[in-house]
Amino acid sequence: MRPLALADLSAPLIALRVLAAEFPHLPAPTVEVSPIYPERLELSFHDNFAGFEAWREALNIASGLVVHRVQAGGQTGVLRVHATLAGAELELVGYAKVPAVVPVLAGSGVGS
Numbered sequence: 001m002r003p004l005a006l007a008d009l010s011a012p013l014i015a016l017r018v019l020a021a022e023f024p025h026l027p028a029p030t031v032e033v034s035p036i037y038p039e040r041l042e043l044s045f046h047d048n049f050a051g052f053e054a055w056r057e058a059l060n061i062a063s064g065l066v067v068h069r070v071q072a073g074g075q076t077g078v079l080r081v082h083a084t085l086a087g088a089e090l091e092l093v094g095y096a097k098v099p100a101v102v103p104v105l106a107g108s109g110v111g112s
Contacts, residue, residue, distance in 0.1 A: 004035040012041035015088035019043075023058055027051035041085070044093040052079050052094025059083060061092070074098060 012033045029043035029051060045051035056066065066081045079094040 004038055008038050009033055009035065011039050011086070011088040015041045015086040015090060018086045023055070026054050026058055029055070037089075039087075040089045040091060042091045042093060044095070046095050048096045049077070049079055049094045052092055055092055056081060059085070059090075059092075070098060 016031060016033070027045065027050070029045055032040075032042040032044070034040070043055060045055075056063070061081055061083050065083075066079050069078045069080070070076065071078055075098055077096050077098050079092075081092050083090045083092075
């Protein structure tokens, strides 16, 4: 198998160009284009879900398609959704800390 050339990444690079032209006002994501997945453009958002949601809404991706997971021992929430854009597989990923849950002890008077 021959090594990929930059031209082999044209689908995600064109999709990125389209997004940059159409949505320059949206939050800047971490962008990943890789020869490992030459058809994929990944946009990821760290520290909160606001950027993820802004892009999901702008791209008219239904919220019902979003998959939610928790990782890092329940400390990090992950939102992930896939779509197709300009011939590329688009993957939006959002990461955010999961707020710590403080247990309420019976008889503590909290919640009464």
